[in-house]
Amino acid sequence: MSTLNGLSGFVHRQRRGAELVLMILALAVGIGGYAAVGLGVKEEVPPDIFGYGTWLVALLIGAHIAVRFLAPYADPVLLPLVAMLNGLGLAEIHRLDLAAGLTDAGGAFARQQLIWMTIGVGLFVGTLFLVRDHRMLQRFTYTCGLAAVVMLILPMLPVIGSSKNGAQIWIQLGGMSFQPGEVAKVLLVVCFAGYLVLHRDALALAGRRILFIDLPRGRDLGPILAMWLVSLAILVRQHDLGSSLLFFGIFVVMLYVATERRGWIIVGGGLFLVGAVLAGTFISHVHSRVEIWLHPFDYYQAQSGPASDQLVNGLFGLAWGGLLGRGFGEGEPWRIPYANSDFIVPAIGEELGLTAVFAILLCYGLIVERGLRTAVISRDDFGKLIAVGLATSFAIQVFVVIGGVTNLIPVTGLTTPFLSYGGSSLVANWVIVALLLRISDQARRPLPSLPSDDEVASDATQVVKL
Amino acid sequence: MNRPIRTLSIGCLILFVALMLNITYVQFVKADSYDDHAGNRRVTEESFSRQRGAILAGKQAIAKSVKSKDQYEWQRTYPKPFEYAPITGFLSFQYGQTGIERSQNDILSGDDDRLFTNRLIDLVTNSDPKGGNVELTINPKVQDAAYNGLTALGSDVQGAAVAIEPSTGRILAMASTPSYDVNNLASHDIGETEKTWKRLNADDNQPMSNRATQTTLPPGSTFKLVTAAAALENLKMTPDSLVNGTNALDVPQTDKDMHNEGGESCGNLGQAKVSFTTALDWSCNVAFGDVALKLSDKELREQAEKFGFGQHYLDDISPQARSSFPQGTLGPAYRVLSAIGQYDVAATPLQMAMVSAGIANGGTVMKPYLVDRVTSASLDVIDQGHPEPLDDGQPAISSSTADQLTTMMESVVDHGTGTAAQIPGITVAGKTGTAQSDPDRPPYAWFTAFAPAENPKIAVAVMVQKSGTPRNDIAGGALCAPIARAMIQAAVGQ
Numbered sequence: 001m002s003t004l005n006g007l008s009g010f011v012h013r014q015r016r017g018a019e020l021v022l023m024i025l026a027l028a029v030g031i032g033g034y035a036a037v038g039l040g041v042k043e044e045v046p047p048d049i050f051g052y053g054t055w056l057v058a059l060l061i062g063a064h065i066a067v068r069f070l071a072p073y074a075d076p077v078l079l080p081l082v083a084m085l086n087g088l089g090l091a092e093i094h095r096l097d098l099a100a101g102l103t104d105a106g107g108a109f110a111r112q113q114l115i116w117m118t119i120g121v122g123l124f125v126g127t128l129f130l131v132r133d134h135r136m137l138q139r140f141t142y143t144c145g146l147a148a149v150v151m152l153i154l155p156m157l158p159v160i161g162s163s164k165n166g167a168q169i170w171i172q173l174g175g176m177s178f179q180p181g182e183v184a185k186v187l188l189v190v191c192f193a194g195y196l197v198l199h200r201d202a203l204a205l206a207g208r209r210i211l212f213i214d215l216p217r218g219r220d221l222g223p224i225l226a227m228w229l230v231s232l233a234i235l236v237r238q239h240d241l242g243s244s245l246l247f248f249g250i251f252v253v254m255l256y257v258a259t260e261r262r263g264w265i266i267v268g269g270g271l272f273l274v275g276a277v278l279a280g281t282f283i284s285h286v287h288s289r290v291e292i293w294l295h296p297f298d299y300y301q302a303q304s305g306p307a308s309d310q311l312v313n314g315l316f317g318l319a320w321g322g323l324l325g326r327g328f329g330e331g332e333p334w335r336i337p338y339a340n341s342d343f344i345v346p347a348i349g350e351e352l353g354l355t356a357v358f359a360i361l362l363c364y365g366l367i368v369e370r371g372l373r374t375a376v377i378s379r380d381d382f383g384k385l386i387a388v389g390l391a392t393s394f395a396i397q398v399f400v401v402i403g404g405v406t407n408l409i410p411v412t413g414l415t416t417p418f419l420s421y422g423g424s425s426l427v428a429n430w431v432i433v434a435l436l437l438r439i440s441d442q443a444r445r446p447l448p449s450l451p452s453d454d455e456v457a458s459d460a461t462q463v464v465k466l
Numbered sequence: 467m468n469r470p471i472r473t474l475s476i477g478c479l480i481l482f483v484a485l486m487l488n489i490t491y492v493q494f495v496k497a498d499s500y501d502d503h504a505g506n507r508r509v510t511e512e513s514f515s516r517q518r519g520a521i522l523a524g525k526q527a528i529a530k531s532v533k534s535k536d537q538y539e540w541q542r543t544y545p546k547p548f549e550y551a552p553i554t555g556f557l558s559f560q561y562g563q564t565g566i567e568r569s570q571n572d573i574l575s576g577d578d579d580r581l582f583t584n585r586l587i588d589l590v591t592n593s594d595p596k597g598g599n600v601e602l603t604i605n606p607k608v609q610d611a612a613y614n615g616l617t618a619l620g621s622d623v624q625g626a627a628v629a630i631e632p633s634t635g636r637i638l639a640m641a642s643t644p645s646y647d648v649n650n651l652a653s654h655d656i657g658e659t660e661k662t663w664k665r666l667n668a669d670d671n672q673p674m675s676n677r678a679t680q681t682t683l684p685p686g687s688t689f690k691l692v693t694a695a696a697a698l699e700n701l702k703m704t705p706d707s708l709v710n711g712t713n714a715l716d717v718p719q720t721d722k723d724m725h726n727e728g729g730e731s732c733g734n735l736g737q738a739k740v741s742f743t744t745a746l747d748w749s750c751n752v753a754f755g756d757v758a759l760k761l762s763d764k765e766l767r768e769q770a771e772k773f774g775f776g777q778h779y780l781d782d783i784s785p786q787a788r789s790s791f792p793q794g795t796l797g798p799a800y801r802v803l804s805a806i807g808q809y810d811v812a813a814t815p816l817q818m819a820m821v822s823a824g825i826a827n828g829g830t831v832m833k834p835y836l837v838d839r840v841t842s843a844s845l846d847v848i849d850q851g852h853p854e855p856l857d858d859g860q861p862a863i864s865s866s867t868a869d870q871l872t873t874m875m876e877s878v879v880d881h882g883t884g885t886a887a888q889i890p891g892i893t894v895a896g897k898t899g900t901a902q903s904d905p906d907r908p909p910y911a912w913f914t915a916f917a918p919a920e921n922p923k924i925a926v927a928v929m930v931q932k933s934g935t936p937r938n939d940i941a942g943g944a945l946c947a948p949i950a951r952a953m954i955q956a957a958v959g960q
Contacts, residue, residue: 257470300505312505318493319500320508332508354493358486365482372475376468384467388474395478399485408488 012444022080030087040329071441089419099334116423120430127434141194148187151180193385196258242414293410314346325353504562519597552676596843603636615949625930626677634853635832682812686901689807696769711740747882758805772862782836819927826922829861886947913946
């Protein structure tokens with residue numbers, strides 16, 4: 001690899017101290033946000049601020065210490081970024097709980113989310129502990145693929161499958177609902193990466209040219225295409241538009257990076273356009289989403305048919321917030337239905353303003369940038385592909401959900417990573433961060449100090465003086 | 467594989483920049499227009515918890531906020547809800563705002579940028595922000611005369627009356643019946659307002675529609691003023707020119723004749739030729755049909771448009787329906803019908819008042835307006851309504867034509883169809899109208915006038931769309947002229 005030569009003279013520092021400082025800042029945002037919510041809504045610092053703060057500190061400093069031991073060379077910015085987003089999300093969910101009159105005893109979402117976060121951080125540490133070298137995942141390429149498909153089928157099974165708001169993407173187990181699609185996302189990225197690493201040369205070079213595009217041989221592309229089509233078909237059947245879009249995007253991007261052929265972007269973009277137009281024309285619920293996107297106010301408070309109340313109330317909230325926001329407790333984010341999941345960004349934008357939305361977007365942007373940087377400096381192709389897949393999945397997901405709720409594109413159902421309420425999404429995203437840290441740890445770690453060729457050569461010409 | 471990754475990172479950057487630009491657009495650029503949206507409950511609720519400014523007609527408040535005992539602190543009340551409903555509109559919790567409440571919302575709520583210093587002072591002194599006041603051009607006496615005159619015709623009368631000051635365009639009165647109680651819609655009792663809203667929307671009499679500006683109907687013979695104006699301007703005619711005084715007009719390209727109302731000759735004088743003034747006195751269809759045959763479609767249409775047909779001119783309350791003169795080639799049959807205000811000619815009462823006001827003002831039509839002054843809560847004047855001519859000051863008719871028409875209209879009230887509008891000591895100039903829209907429906911009665919003719923202070927238009935009056939008795943002169951007379955008396959002070 002060319003990168004190896006280019007970087008061989010450069011040794012990355014661990015920068016764990018920097019991570020700690022940033023982590024303290026992130027904790028200040030999380031705990032400060034929680035206190036500010038209490039002050040704004042109830043005019044008092046929440047009585048449980050000490051317990052809550054200790055819990056957050058224990059979790060996040062714990063995660064930091066785990067990184068110190070398990071991945072000492074890992075990227076120092078990623079963990080504080082996600083800690084900050086997670087903490088801010090918790091504060092906003094708590095704020096919406098207060099508005100809805102939910103208490104910790106009575107089904108508060110913030111309490112649930114904190115439990116999920118604890119599980120997520122646990123899995124984060126567990127992943128770092130178990131996956132000492134990400135290359136071992138390559139062994140599970142097909143297992144991951146199969147597991148992903150099973151995960152996607154689960155919600156359609158009787159008894160455990162469950163449908164909410166027209167999308168059948170949940171499973172119910174012992175009172176907990178879980179969205180397996182989020183986990184399937186990670187599994188599919190690993191599976192794509194493992195497969196593409198083995199077949200990238202065949203995909204890129206063997207094949208025949210049809211029109212202007214070099215099409216690979218069926219036997220090289222077949223398995224991956226089949227797997228992708230299966231997952232896509234399931235998603236379409238389950239009416240999960242957002243995830244279909246996300247999976248498709250990840251697939252095209254990874255194919256492009258693996259083969260280094262720009263044609264795939266063009267083919268992928270073309271397929272996307274055709275699919276979008278077909279879906280927009282023939283699938284009624286997609287069609288109404290597009291209509292609402294184009295004319296949101298025509299469907300506001302509609303007596304019958306599709307209504308745009310959620311979107312429009314979000315837009316009103318954002319406008320009401322303006323540059324600096326109304327302040328916690330001064331806005332009315334409870335006007336937006338499901339504000340704590342998909343529409344959490346408008347809720348934050350209303351009370352903390354455009355400034356906070358920009359800060360959030362910058363955090364996401366930095367996460368993506370750090371992921372892609374990890375991919376660039378990674379020493380092995382498998383690690384590169386996983387990092388690219390995970391980083392782009394972040395970028396696409398953020399674009400699809402935030403673009404949707406701010407009416408840049410039609411609304412599709414996806415959670416906002418780390419901010420939205422939702423256990424499966426939070427847990428899966430913590431695992432994603434663990435994987436990215438693992439890959440970056442491998443990439444930034446100094447090379448083992450083997451005697452170099454030069455030394456061996458100079459040994460040979462050494463003059464032995466007697 | 468690094469080259470595609472770098473390309474990809476640029477792609478991701480574009481996605482994020484797009485998100486940032488879009489959110490800036492939503493939260494900064496479009497924020498004001500979202501805040502102004504009628505369905506925006508955040509803004510409505512805030513306006514309910516703030517002392518909103520008053521709307522004043524003369525010295526009396528026709529909409530004001532008073533302390534309320536419920537959770538919202540302030541209750542909007544309308545002391546004369548029925549009379550002023552078409553003007554003030556309402557401030558409702560569920561249904562947003564209408565009328566002046568809507569168009570002047572920023573001032574009344576205190577959000578207007580021109581109230582910035584007041585807001586700053588409120589902030590520093592920690593006093594509750596107060597909205598500014600809106601003073602209307604309405605003259606309460608004229609408004610009373612208009613509203614009382616209409617309601618005196620019967621409880622379910624559908625009609626409207628408008629008055630404008632010819633030299634400025636100030637709207638002095640605007641009434642529409644049947645009206646509705648805006649207080650019921652401004653109530654904080656959501657169940658109550660919803661019931662009222664449903665009932666008002668289901669009502670066939672459409673009480674929530676402001677007939678003075680939103681209803682366009684064939685103006686009937688009052689449109690002969692426009693036809694007469696076109697004839698005086700384009701055909702070198704004078705009030706003394708002789709026109710067809712017989713009882714029938716053979717309309718080219720049709721096998722039907724045009725007749726006068728009642729079927730007799732013009733004014734029942736039995737003369738083959740009568741003067742143009744006489745023709746207007748008795749509102750003779752045959753005479754005006756004959757004149758219309760000499761005019762072109764274009765001349766007639768352009769004259770109507772110069773008076774304001776097809777235009778949007780009222781900014782202070784919306785919506786304003788555009789009055790219309792049929793487009794395209796009419797041909798003789800439809801031209802003669804259009805010339806007497808039938809066929810597809812449709813006008814609002816406000817439009818017909820503007821025709822009279824234009825004639826009264828020496829040919830220049832002024833843009834009508836309702837907001838006289840806006841003041842801050844401490845009564846500093848922030849803005850003032852300015853008289854503005856329609857069409858950038860291009861007069862609708864020359865001043866000599868205006869003088870001739872004035873003389874002709876005086877004659878109508880002096881001894882023609884409009885004698886019911888006579889006021890001792892004041893010269894009134896007017897024109898009646900009765901539009902036969904449909905054989906099954908009662909005709910619409912119209913009257914438009916201005917006074918005093920030598921120095922006009924007020925121009926009015928009264929329209930009755932439907933009343934309990936027996937069909938054969940309906941005529942603009944009998945039904946509408948007395949209302950117009952009362953309004954003129956209220957304005958001129960006798």
